[in-house]
Amino acid sequence: MTTGKNERLLNLVICLMSARQYVTADYLRKHVIGYMDLAGQSDDTFKRMLERDKNELREMGIPVETGRNRLSADEGYRIKPADYALPAIALEADEAAAVAAAAAVWRDPDVSVVSQTAVLKLRAAGVEVASSDELAVMSGGATRSMGSESTIRGLLGAIEARQSVTFTHRTPTGRNARRLEPWGVIGNRGRWYVIGHDLDRDATRTFRLSRVDDVAVASDRGQVHVPTDVDLNALVDAAVSGANGGSGAVATVWLAADRGHLLRRMATRTVASDLDGDRGDVVDIEIRSRSALVRAVLEAGADAVVLTPDDLRAEVIAELDRLIDAEAVR
Structure with a gap:
């Protein structure tokens, strides 16, 4: 059975952190699960995989050093624990499940690196986090409540860049084009919402992400002002409460x-x-x-x-x- 990429990266991190000296590529191929699976593959195939893995770890902020041990001509690799150390972390069972569930939601390649980095660091530091298999059902439900990954990726990117967006809003009576200056993405009562300034109605509005499609950037970077004197969570909660009833209907x-x-x-x-x-x-x-x-x-x-x-x-x-x-x- 082949080893998944995340497991292989975790094994590589643990090996390089545990070593007291530089670890050669030959040693990694023979002793690290994930590379040991490559029996019958060419040296070039292994080297390309190792290079990709090292680069990916570095992009995650994991400091993979390259160097040679004394009296050795072979290049090797290591991760200094002091450079990669996390403060002491103790998660309760429900907290560990929440971390893994958040990571499980993000399946898209453009987004998954963020969540998988956090989980990889926690596991490498010895923090118990539930496996993806344990959360298969949970992640499926979470994904549906959030809408499509392209939607959340587009909104988060626009929020970070302070850009307005256009999107299609689906309602029981049809589909409408909307223009929004997004301020944040907020979870409330098991669902996810985007809140911001509705440019068409000149008012603060909240939209459920599962009803949002076709997100597109509509302004240059830095054009959206996010108010600092409002509680986005409170605004979303009030909007959801109003939509859910309380009117005597x-x-x-x-x-x-x-x-x-x-x-x-x-x-x-x-x-x-x-x-x-x-x-x-x-x-x-x-x-x-x-x-x-x-x-x-x-x-x-x-x-x-x-x-x-x-x-x-x-x-x-x-x-x-x-x-x-x-x-x-x-």
Whole structure:
């Protein structure tokens, strides 16, 4: 079985940190898992791989030194622990899982180097971090809640460069072109949002990343002013709370007989009513959390049908279409 690149890099770091002298390429090929797998490959293939690995470590900020030991003509490599030392780090189990989950989210080659550098440094320093395999399900869910990696990469790049962006915003009723001066990307209640100054509405606006597509830079660098006197987390939380309810709005949902028990527990009124010949009930549910209500309806499947309001019904249908499309491409 071949060794993955991240594991090979980690093995290389550990070897070079542990050595008291320069380690030759020949030694690495014979003793480091990841290079030992290259049996039957040419010397040139190994040398190219080693050069790429050393360069990648250096780009991560890991100081790989080149030199020769006394009485030796062979070039070797090492990493001085003092130059690479991390302060003492102790992570609780949930914190270690969070670090690995954050790294697992970033699968795109242009972004993964950032997160994988952090995990590589933690593991090389002896800090236990959950493996990617342990977080396969978690990372999949996190990725879906964030939207596409090209979206988050484009927004983060624009935020760093202080540039405005254009993008397509998907809503239950259609797709709209938007212009935004992005200030930050914020996580809230399991979802991710971009917040900034909406140039079309001349106001602060928050957009869920899973509904953002086609991000493109729309100004020169340094043209966006990010206010320093506002709490972005608080602004996003207020926007999400407002969108999720608190207005006294009520949804009416048809439920099949003896089905949709979670939704029934949320109901303030229940009236027996058939739908297309199927026995069931119509329930009234106060919309305290719009996203939670949508999830509950989706989980009930064909046993739940949103009747009103129209925008909630459209949102559920759009989410069902998205799930069907996602399943079709697997």
